[in-house]
Amino acid sequence: KDQVILTDEGIFHRLTKWEFMPQIKSFADAHNFSVKLVLYLRRQDEYVESHYRQILEDGKKNTVSWQEFLEERTHIADYETPIFYLSDLFGKEQIILRRYDPAAWKAEGTNIFEDFLKTIGIDPTEEFSYPKKLSNTSISYNVGEIKRILNRVKRDKDNPDTAKINKMFADACYACSANSEDHTKYTYFSPEERDSYLSSFQNSDQHIANTFFQGEQLFGEKKISSVTWSKDNPAMLSDTILFYGAVAAQLEEMIQEQEKQLKRIEKFSPICWFRRLKQWFRKKKNK
Secondary structure (H helix, E strand, C coil), X not given: CCXXXXXXXCXXXXXXXXXXXXXXXXXXXXXXXXXXXXXXXXXXXHHHHHHHHHHHHHCCCCCCCHHHHHHHCHHHHCCHHHHHHHHHHHCHHHEEEEECCHHHCCCCCCCHHHHHHHHCCCCCCXXXXXXXCCCCCCCCHHXXXXXXXXXXXXXXXXXXXXXXXXXXXXXXXXXXXXXXXXXXXXXXXCHHHHHHHHHCCXXXXXXXXXXXXXXXCXXXXXXXXXXXXXXXXXXXXXXXXXXXXXXXXXXXXXXXXXXXXXXXXXXXXXXXXHHHHHHHHXXXXXX
């Protein structure tokens, strides 16, 4: 094929760790093809909140509080360094920046899939099918706190059962979050914290806007009317009960499936036939 699409959800975080981008550039130059990069940028406050809940859901050892996370990981939302690193490596004309915001997509009412297709010059047709449900959705704020506490449970990282246990908890996170309304109701930031956090990126965002968006503002002045989340909120108790109900339902489903498997094994096992035959003779003798 003369056109290939590669995707990497964590491209910004890996740039300083591995040399894969220079390797791609070297490979492209050696084989005479060009590399274009389409980068979606999300407003930093929205991105960092979503990222925090995602690491809680991933589990294993992520027990850090929101404030600790924000102090330690502010750099993850600084887009200037990675963008200009890629621009210097591949050339500014090879970088296509898009905003992760439905209001900024190519056509009103479209989804991010269609926006991406239009960005790379493909008109969406009926041949394209899109997921019927959202994937990689964030867990709710209350469920995030429940999972953060559960992540304190020490489990052997080399034991494969550790991943299974975390997946069971993660599945319960999504089941509970689907019935929670706090996605739109809450935010981790107070209004003052949000303004302070966004202002720390003002200069770098303006540099990106001047270079790639003809000076137009990188992100809109979207107002957030959500309530600042606290673990003492009224819904915390009901969400905790709902979470453990989801875990119990999973365990019950597993037990039922194991019982079905045991019955199938018993049906075709000679040992079970012998046991049933003994039971039959015992009943007949007692009569």
